[in-house]
Amino acid sequence: MTGNVKSAAAAWLRNRALHADFEFAQPDGAPIGSVVDIQFQHHGLRVHLDQAAEPTWDEDGLEPVLGMSVPVDRDTLIDRWYVHRIRLNSEGTTRKVRIGTEALARETEWFTLDDCEMTEQGLSTPAVERIVRARTTRPPSRWPTGKARKSPDTEARARVVLRRLADALKVESVVVVNVIAPGPTDTPMLSDPGRARTPPAHPPLGRFVSPDEVAGLTAFLLGPDGGAITGQQLAQCAGASL
Incomplete structure (x- = not known):
């Protein structure tokens, strides 16, 4: 041999x-x-x-x-x-x-x-x-340093998350489970006519959670800086749980 x-x-x-x-x-x-x-x-x-x-x-x-x-x-x-x-x-x-x-x-x-x-x-x-x-591989910056924040690009965020999941599947990485628990999120569901009688109230922060913020937290957890976070439930509720 x-x-x-x-x-x-x-x-x-x-x-x-x-x-x-x-x-x-x-x-x-x-x-x-x-x-x-x-x-x-x-x-x-x-x-x-x-x-x-x-x-x-x-x-x-x-x-x-x-x-x-x-x-x-x-x-x-x-x-x-x-x-x-x-x-x-x-x-x-x-x-x-x-x-x-x-x-x-x-x-x-x-x-x-x-x-x-x-x-x-x-x-x-x-x-x-x-x-x-x-x-x-780190996720891209959310917006250029020193410039005003642009409108949330939810689709781009989703693509980052899906790409990271795909990379993990390619190498059959160990799956670490965390839970993101967002509060009222600014999606089309909130403006559904069926909710007209019970419109959602703003949380203490004074605005709804944006989809971009949820996607950003997800990308962070999937990235190298979130590698040590495991088995956690993260409330992203704009102060509703206070």
Whole structure:
């Protein structure tokens, strides 16, 4: 297995005009062949083909890539967002290397070496790109700094929310549940002729909640700044609950 990994990695690097040194490492006295180091100029990969040596994270500039039998705990997946896996697929008389991206509460997604790239942040796959994009993209500013507030663009807000939900579904992100409880909101329902006998009263703030404000709070909760808010009911009621 070690020879297959080394030869496949060497061919992959040649196709990208990259150079790396290979070493059969023996951390913690692991037997030769259990761990392969692939060292680039500024960083590298440490491939753990079995459980002989426990992976170390963010040390020695070597990013762990774990064989199928190497366990990874939940806290590591939360802290690092994802980890890399490696396996060999039998195809006829040859064995092909596949790289997997594993994240919390999602199945490992597998790729060929040709789908992977070495970046300044380390080994990257299409799944890694989606995970990073989904967790770091901020919603657009509501209005330009120093300018008067424009009329609420509810449809644009809705598109932001739906795009964030779609990104979460692509990477099968963990779903965090919060509840937004808006008060009387300025929608066509408030002017429905059927409500003529019981028109809604303004809340203490003196106006109704705008749809743009509800959409803005939703976008905040779905964005990176709202990531630590979980299991909450947020009343957006213009003072009606006071």
